[in-house]
Amino acid sequence: NAGVTQTPKFRVLKTGQSMTLLCAQDMNHEYMYWYRQDPGMGLRLIHYSVGEGTTAKGEVPDGYNVSRLKKQNFLLGLESAAPSQTSVYFCASSTSGQFYGYTFGSGTRLTVV
Amino acid sequence: AQSVTQLDSQVPVFEEAPVELRCNYSSSVSVYLFWYVQYPNQGLQLLLKYLSGSTLVKGINGFEAEFNKSQTSFHLRKPSVHISDTAEYFCAVIPRGGSYIPTFGRGTSLIVHP
Numbered sequence: 001n002a003g004v005t006q007t008p009k010f011r012v013l014k015t016g017q018s019m020t021l022l023c024a025q026d027m028n029h030e031y032m033y034w035y036r037q038d039p040g041m042g043l044r045l046i047h048y049s050v051g052e053g054t055t056a057k058g059e060v061p062d063g064y065n066v067s068r069l070k071k072q073n074f075l076l077g078l079e080s081a082a083p084s085q086t087s088v089y090f091c092a093s094s095t096s097g098q099f100y101g102y103t104f105g106s107g108t109r110l111t112v113v
Numbered sequence: 114a115q116s117v118t119q120l121d122s123q124v125p126v127f128e129e130a131p132v133e134l135r136c137n138y139s140s141s142v143s144v145y146l147f148w149y150v151q152y153p154n155q156g157l158q159l160l161l162k163y164l165s166g167s168t169l170v171k172g173i174n175g176f177e178a179e180f181n182k183s184q185t186s187f188h189l190r191k192p193s194v195h196i197s198d199t200a201e202y203f204c205a206v207i208p209r210g211g212s213y214i215p216t217f218g219r220g221t222s223l224i225v226h227p
Binding site for chain 1: 154
């Protein structure tokens, strides 16, 4: 019963490099989300998906792309990393009804130097 | 659109003392209300939620929250805190019948001193 699994847990990138963060859930949830968490800013929604093959922009989508080719996976890509993207990234999933709240992953700490 | 204001960024308290973490929201439609807790270096966990019915909601670890529609508030309380309650607490709202996308507050850091 893994819930939501994020990989990797830590990563250091150089400015301009690209990478993909993987989120996998085993609860058959329809909705999946990517958030970033910065000190004093709370959680800000980057992108989300309401089902396989769908994606939508959140509050802070610039510099990120996502894909949801399989229901259980939600990938977050950084095409050309910038120091401003240094953050902790959280993936979450939920049922379409939202009555049970979100299930969060344990986070990916990304540093861009 | 919705907004959530957590009135205190940090709340220091001594062990076994009561605590209240304040949350106010603004929304043009009815909302569902949630509190999440984040322990150091972990993801967020659902603490409690208000969907409908009784305005006093009980959650895990002895926490409770009261929904006040007239004051648009959803304050979190615990009568006696433990060292292990030291964590970041987030209030969130989701519009009813809408996109099911939550809006989070900026968080309140609860620091419990021995």
